[in-house]
Amino acid sequence: MVAVITLTTDFGMTDAYVAAMKGVILGINPEAKLVDICHSIRPQDIRHAAFILGTAHTFFPAGTIHMVVVDPGVGTDRRAIIISTPSAQFVAPDNGVLSHVITQSSAKGGENYADRTQIELPPGLEAVAITESKYWRSPVSPTFHGRDIFSPVAARLSLGCPASDFGEPVTSVVMLPPLHPQLTANNILVGHILHIDNFGNLITNIRNDDLSQEMTSITIEIGRQLISGMGQTYADREGLSALIGSFGYLEIAVKDGNAASLLNAEIGDEVKVRLR
Amino acid sequence: MVAVITLTTDFGMTDAYVAAMKGVILGINPEAKLVDICHSIRPQDIRHAAFILGTAHTFFPAGTIHMVVVDPGVGTDRRAIIISTPSAQFVAPDNGVLSHVITQSSAKGGENYADRTQIELPPGLEAVAITESKYWRSPVSPTFHGRDIFSPVAARLSLGCPASDFGEPVTSVVMLPPLHPQLTANNILVGHILHIDNFGNLITNIRNDDLSQEMTSITIEIGRQLISGMGQTYADREGLSALIGSFGYLEIAVKDGNAASLLNAEIGDEVKVRLR
């Protein structure tokens, strides 16, 4: 069996950090198949990493091990964890970076809370706090657990070692506050821009499921622009259009152009949907 | 046998798009060897993609599968195709992105035409229109055929499935207008800049073969600069020099510097060669 290990970091590609982790992994499991998900997470931006991993991981084969190193608290007392789902394993700091993964695996809708908080793990998921130092590189650099702790753990998981080898089970993990859009009294759904992609498409936190009625009867509002109804593809309307993107989120795009530049839009900007 | 699958896209490396495609491929063929050719194609720039793929593909082993996703018409009625050459297979939208590959495989010189046009496939090449939906992911996102159609098709080709499994043969494909330099009455070859590389070298559409006479007797003109004769390497002349680059195109470079910055040159700028 080929073991796939994915890497998601804020390390960029101009340093030797990613390569050092790959070297460590291949030293333990030379057969591991390494796939970069993204190394351009904005430095220390846990929410950005949670979104990117959340959109990518579901497309990987069962048994894939996903390692995430966006870790502003490295070397402090923040925990490191392994989360096992029915289809994959995740090795990451316990700082909220797995929030999307956990929410997607959870049947019940998220409650609302304002700040990062410790929540009980949904049924079907298991977590272990990584504490067993005998599997780590030695000495451990206080600034690079990705290389000295996460990499050897992920490599050994890929060889079939059970998660329980690496520490004790835990039942709660840190979650980011959920980003559900809010429905106002006059039937307006208020969301915001989660991510701007390479094409300048504006990806919002409003999901397919939030828009169950006919798509033609809604109006989308961003800044001073109004968009009537939704398209299917990036090419089927001139100018600005709204559509459900390939990961299931409402997106705002512009044909043959860059919506972010055109609208001078930024992550966090409000997007409203007037439902009928 | 190891199956190599290459990827060329305009997705950049800051989103999860490339990773999602890799995940889909590895789910079908876990042994596939994935090689990134380039993910920095300028958004929706078919000509750029055609050039980069055209320069890269000939260096890959026989049997390599090249997947190209630069696809401004995704979700419209543009076709998706598989082209099989004696040494490789290509999975791409039928939008001209394989123009260089097809021209290189064609014995006869290109005719001139002004716009994108449908041409008959040269002998030795075979094409299939991808229509057999049972091999696709379901549902297919109207905005991401790279993930939902091209990736499963490329992965199955890498397992040895024949191209004919995926649709009916077609005999003509969309080509970009050719970019041959023009020879004027007074023996001046007029070309232009095709690509500017990472070093600022200016790569023109004038090829080795267009310059069959002795290289010392020509003069190259770009903007107001004249360059007499040609060098062999980037280092053997001070200042500006002209040489045949590693892919066979006339290049303009500057020793220990950046020709694009020095000359304020852009893609499309005219380059003239005065032949004797």
Added chain:
Amino acid sequence: MVAVITLTTDFGMTDAYVAAMKGVILGINPEAKLVDICHSIRPQDIRHAAFILGTAHTFFPAGTIHMVVVDPGVGTDRRAIIISTPSAQFVAPDNGVLSHVITQSSAKGGENYADRTQIELPPGLEAVAITESKYWRSPVSPTFHGRDIFSPVAARLSLGCPASDFGEPVTSVVMLPPLHPQLTANNILVGHILHIDNFGNLITNIRNDDLSQEMTSITIEIGRQLISGMGQTYADREGLSALIGSFGYLEIAVKDGNAASLLNAEIGDEVKVRLR
């Protein structure tokens, strides 16, 4: 045995150069495991490449082959070499790009010299000048030895061919002038910034070993800023801090921020450590 081949270049990821090399390698050894160390070396910056490779290579498994193509003198009479250490092999132009690798493998401290110079290879290392053209691609482009010479050589090394197949032994190689910090009469260690990483951390040429006394009793000076004592992690002090980074160098960082931007610092800037 899986053969790992790493690649370090200044080619960037917007051209087909890296892909062409990978294609050539896989044509010779389809089982080779290719790992990118970095393709964002500043164009033709040998010192930058030497630093990045020097920090990355020690984390790779024994037997790894490291290929470096930062090669401003390509096509001139600069030599190409294979250096074999007890744990790895390096294929590179003989232009100083392996200086860190060689220094790390050398027991004795570096002497001081001002310019690039030819030094005798330390015991335990072996070098071969690559001259046997029968293993090269043909014809060899005078501007791309990475593809036409280094790639086929690295691929054959990864198949187990001995280095002696590729040329005659040599006993001296080109080294960059060492970058040891200087100790002044009044007990100040004067170093400078070697590298600025993706987070804006300032990595100096002052190493762990240069600071053998208690870390709390030193003062670090950069520009007009003074930093008293050293931290352990990026998070354990507000504002500016100094610490030993994960590769063993003194770094200057700022919690939740970017030290390079804050201090307007550049590579080469002086950093002083006042020892007690």
